[in-house]
Amino acid sequence: MAGVLGTSIKRREDPALITGRGKYTDDLLVEGMAHAAIVRSPYAHARIRGIDTSAAKTYPGVVAVLTARDVAAAGIPGMVPVGWLLPDLKTPAHPMIAADTVRHVGDAVAVVVAEDRYVARDAAERVAVDYEPLDAVADVVAALEDGAPTVHDDAPGNVAFDWEIGEKDPVDAAFAQAAHTVELDLRNNRLIPHAIEPRAALASYDSSTGVMTIHMTSQNPHVHRLLMTLASLGMPEHKVRIVAPEVGGGFGSKIHHYADEAIVGLCSLKLDRPVKWTATRTETNLTDAHGRDHSTHCAMAFDGDGRITGLRVDTKAAMGAYLSTFAPAVPTYLYGTLMSGQYDIPAIHCHVTGVFTHTAPVDAYRGAGRPEATFVVERLMHLAGEATGLGPIEVRKRNFVPADAFPYQTQVALAYDSGNYGPAMDRALEMIGYDDLCREQASRRGNGNGRRQMGIGFSSYIEACGLAPSAVVGSLGAQAGQWESADVRVHPTGSVTVYTGSSSHGQGHETTFSQIVADRLGVAPEAVEVIHGDTDLVQFGMGTYGSRSAAVGGSAIAGSVDKIIEKGKKIAAHLLEAAAEDLEYEDGSFRVAGSPDRALGLGDVALQAYLAHNYPDDLEPGLSATTFYDPANFTYPFGTHVCVVEVDTETGSIELLRYTAVDDVGNVINPMIVDGQLHGGLAQGIGQALWENAVYDDSGQLVSGSLMDYALPKIHNLIQFELDRTTTPCPHNPLGVKGVGEAGAIASPPAVVNAVVDALKPFGVTHIDMPLTPEKVWRAVNAD
Amino acid sequence: MYPAQFDYRRAGSVDEALGLLQEHEDAKLMAGGHSLIPMMKLRLAQPPVVIDIGRLDELKGISEAGGGVRVGALTTHADIAASDILAASCPVLAEAAGHIGDAQVRNRGTIGGNIAHADPGSDLPPVLVLLGASVHLQSPSGARSVAAADFFQDLLMTDVGEDEILTHVDVPAQSAGAGAAYLKFEHPASGYAVVGAAASVTVQHGRCTAAGLVIGGVGAVPTAVDVSSLVGADLSDDAIATAASGLDTEDPLGDIFASGDYRVHVGKVYGKRALAAARDRA
Structure with a gap:
């Protein structure tokens, strides 16, 4: 149906969700259901001398109390796996219930199953664990120091991996000959994902069939099934069904295989009854994989013309107490490979040390490595604007990969397929009214460095979405493919059901995927149903993360639609007594070229496909097609964001004045949903820059464990974002789409920090670590 | 977020509430529940009995009294922020109440619960001290009032006795000029x-x-x-x-x-x- 693609049709998901009729995991009630509460370590590091479960077991209403002994007795592997391997990666065992040692506050030591969740929680407090507290280390830098407490005996010095990309010698040579250099020591602050729906699981084992069904908060049900089969529950894959009902956000945190969902599965297996567990907010904060947490030294070299000649990055990246599912990939292949940014950089070297700490694991969180890389590059470019005297715009423009240089091979593995960076920046400058802002800034600075200073910050970012192709990511250590599947079925009456492996957790796939089908197949979007999130319904799928759904999942759907049209032409040709190659498909009709009256609608053809009464001899009945689409490359969205702030130098408070984002995400399926993704991403990126911070004290206690201390951005903290787009379609997928889920979170932290540092230029401030709390800003202003 | 077991009693009058307080050791009074319930959910507070006084209409409302303004203990922050009486004679109290939490909190939270909890980051205490307000307390043995400056004793500690209920706050009207x-x-x-x-x-x-x-x-x-x-x-x-x-x-x-x-x-x-x-x- 023409005019559907690129149109802001309303999300079909919303009426149910807004009126409270959406069914999330915790909404599901099953006959005979019991409730689990997980007993967690209050210590960051301790030896378990013994566990006395007797008081809990005899508490009225308690069904069972299980510990690591019960995992062993069940004869299951009982391990939480890691799904991405690096050379020489240390992969210490991660038991789903700790047996003898706990390694972070929140590590599971026992589970109580009771008739209701209140009793479960009451009884959990009666499980007496005899801990011998041990020294802990929570800080990524301290963990590498001599004599630091050891997280795992089989990872000496707390080093999980030592990884590098790029060539060191050319970088050293570039610095030796540089006309200008800039350098920076920075911390990329640890973040807690905070999906609005906490993690939850309802496991229902049916001993009569041997089938385990787990409804759970999953971004990738098939991946969870695979990992549970291989590592934790060890049940045959065909006897496990994972269902993701409505999922209330994830931002990456629901990609991973955690201990908890497997623990609930074990409870159901052992008790032969359904068992539900829903994390409290405190539990999610203690156990959801956190994001970021880097300590980085970085430097950039320039020639006399302000052209970049070298980039050097050395990062210590926290892994937490255990390697989470895709943790090793995040600060390596999703970070080091992004270091070229939008720039033509002839020499890059990035070295990363993965570090175990006595904290919650760190894994993919909205952007996953790419925000951290963008922060490095764009903070250095801000400093370079000052050091070279070119200013923030010219220094960037001078170094942009030119529009005629694509495809462009970076020095850090990625080959950018397309790009056109100048127009996005020009549009951002036009929208923000840059010249007027500069005059305003000068006037404030001239006014005796008054109390309210204004700053303008830029961020010209690159993103790599839709990790691909499978063979390449496999060679880099991924233990999974990175394709996506779609089964598109045209029913006998011409309506359509799509089975996609890209399961939604709030993105609006049902709306946008129906738009793809409607556009390509010439049907109304209302005639398309989208099914996802159930391993028994959907063939297989890799799930939703890394801004991959449109580019990979959407392309798989497009592929299936194309196959259906090809088959439909053969059926229509038979019915119209024409040659298939003479048929055209347009607006839902098969037409003989040049004979507009000889045409059949999709419904007519579909009906014959299922009746097969009058049908080609060499064709199978039915009108459906399955596609496993493996992309040729990543996609590369880009853009320029500009942030304007006012800083109250007397208190250090920051006020956002303007935020302009010009993004190029390729062809757009639904502009409203794209804008929404940007709004959410910007809120999270600005949140990282100004407010959010996961803080552990020296003993490994999470002191920002509740929303009383962990500051999420709230609507009254934010401003109206000014958005626009340029369009450079992806040249290698059938839709020309690139992805938008993470762009806001990737681009915005350096835009905000650059703006604040720009405001404080008269005070000699060159850097403040995120989050830019008023006290830090005030201290920077008043530093000697 | 699941509180420990507790018994719930709803008082129909101040006298009944005072009686329940006498009857149940370590009981906690609940007005809007916006301080007590979060603490109970985190199991930082585990009172065996919660006495709900939230429906005592006699403790609600804003009225002119004795040249000042009387604010009932169960008056919500939203009502204080929107009060015409306060806007005319003591606007700063309304201004402060408008800063508390968000709209949902202001719709449920009460002045009595707020100041009896005495969080050091609460908005109302400094205003009440500034204004020279007096806090009125009722016990089975009678009523008394205490100056706001003396009412707040330490972190989360006030002058409210174990057998007392905070009934209302009297705020002097702002003087001319x-x-x-x-x-x-x-x-x-x-x-x-x-x-x-x-x-x-x-x-x-x-x-x-x-x-x-x-x-x-x-x-x-x-x-x-x-x-x-x-x-x-x-x-x-x-x-x-x-x-x-x-x-x-x-x-x-x-x-x-x-x-x-x-x-x-x-x-x-x-x-x-x-x-x-x-x-x-x-």
Whole structure:
């Protein structure tokens, strides 16, 4: 149906969700259901001398109390796996219930199953664990120091991996000959994902069939099934069904295989009854994989013309107490490979040390490595604007990969397929009214460095979405493919059901995927149903993360639609007594070229496909097609964001004045949903820059464990974002789409920090670590 | 987020509530529930009995009384913020109430529950101390009132006895020529005041005849600043800044967001700004 693609049709998901009729995991009630509460370590590091479960077991209403002994007795592997391997990666065992040692506050030591969740929680407090507290280390830098407490005996010095990309010698040579250099020591602050729906699981084992069904908060049900089969529950894959009902956000945190969902599965297996567990907010904060947490030294070299000649990055990246599912990939292949940014950089070297700490694991969180890389590059470019005297715009423009240089091979593995960076920046400058802002800034600075200073910050970012192709990511250590599947079925009456492996957790796939089908197949979007999130319904799928759904999942759907049209032409040709190659498909009709009256609608053809009464001899009945689409490359969205702030130098408070984002995400399926993704991403990126911070004290206690201390951005903290787009379609997928889920979170932290540092230029401030709390800003202003 | 087991009793009158308090040791009174319930959910509070006084209409409402304003203990922050009576005779209390939490919190939370909880980051205590409000308490043996300045004793500690119920707060009407202001430096996570500055200035015949400044959030209880130097002064920005810089707290509160030193600094800045705003309204 023409005019559907690129149109802001309303999300079909919303009426149910807004009126409270959406069914999330915790909404599901099953006959005979019991409730689990997980007993967690209050210590960051301790030896378990013994566990006395007797008081809990005899508490009225308690069904069972299980510990690591019960995992062993069940004869299951009982391990939480890691799904991405690096050379020489240390992969210490991660038991789903700790047996003898706990390694972070929140590590599971026992589970109580009771008739209701209140009793479960009451009884959990009666499980007496005899801990011998041990020294802990929570800080990524301290963990590498001599004599630091050891997280795992089989990872000496707390080093999980030592990884590098790029060539060191050319970088050293570039610095030796540089006309200008800039350098920076920075911390990329640890973040807690905070999906609005906490993690939850309802496991229902049916001993009569041997089938385990787990409804759970999953971004990738098939991946969870695979990992549970291989590592934790060890049940045959065909006897496990994972269902993701409505999922209330994830931002990456629901990609991973955690201990908890497997623990609930074990409870159901052992008790032969359904068992539900829903994390409290405190539990999610203690156990959801956190994001970021880097300590980085970085430097950039320039020639006399302000052209970049070298980039050097050395990062210590926290892994937490255990390697989470895709943790090793995040600060390596999703970070080091992004270091070229939008720039033509002839020499890059990035070295990363993965570090175990006595904290919650760190894994993919909205952007996953790419925000951290963008922060490095764009903070250095801000400093370079000052050091070279070119200013923030010219220094960037001078170094942009030119529009005629694509495809462009970076020095850090990625080959950018397309790009056109100048127009996005020009549009951002036009929208923000840059010249007027500069005059305003000068006037404030001239006014005796008054109390309210204004700053303008830029961020010209690159993103790599839709990790691909499978063979390449496999060679880099991924233990999974990175394709996506779609089964598109045209029913006998011409309506359509799509089975996609890209399961939604709030993105609006049902709306946008129906738009793809409607556009390509010439049907109304209302005639398309989208099914996802159930391993028994959907063939297989890799799930939703890394801004991959449109580019990979959407392309798989497009592929299936194309196959259906090809088959439909053969059926229509038979019915119209024409040659298939003479048929055209347009607006839902098969037409003989040049004979507009000889045409059949999709419904007519579909009906014959299922009746097969009058049908080609060499064709199978039915009108459906399955596609496993493996992309040729990543996609590369880009853009320029500009942030304007006012800083109250007397208190250090920051006020956002303007935020302009010009993004190029390729062809757009639904502009409203794209804008929404940007709004959410910007809120999270600005949140990282100004407010959010996961803080552990020296003993490994999470002191920002509740929303009383962990500051999420709230609507009254934010401003109206000014958005626009340029369009450079992806040249290698059938839709020309690139992805938008993470762009806001990737681009915005350096835009905000650059703006604040720009405001404080008269005070000699060159850097403040995120989050830019008023006290830090005030201290920077008043530093000697 | 699941509280420990507890019994729930709903009182139909103040007398019944007082009786229930006598009857149940360690019982907790609940008004709007916006301080007690979160603590119970985190199991930081595990009262065996919760006595719900939230439906006692006799403790609700705002009325003119004795040249001032009487605010019932169960009056919500939303009602205080929107009160015409307060807008006319004591607008700074309404202003402060409008800063509390968000709309949902203001619709449920009450002045009595708020001040009986006595969170150091609460918005109302410094204003009540500034205004010289009196807090009225009822026990089986009778009623008494206590000055707001004496009511707040320490972190989360007040003068409310175990057998007492807070019934209402009396606030003197703002005198002619007076201006007052409440400025809040909000914690980005909790929404509580890192610093809340309540200031009043009275100007008569062009001269400052009275001035007050009380800072919340910096100490365990509202901290009064001696700004008597402003009486008779010209209320210039410099004079105000000098007066506000008298904020002195021996052992300031601090957390991962704002250290004690910084809170004192912001207390002085916000004190200055609140005084200036009060002057401009006088």
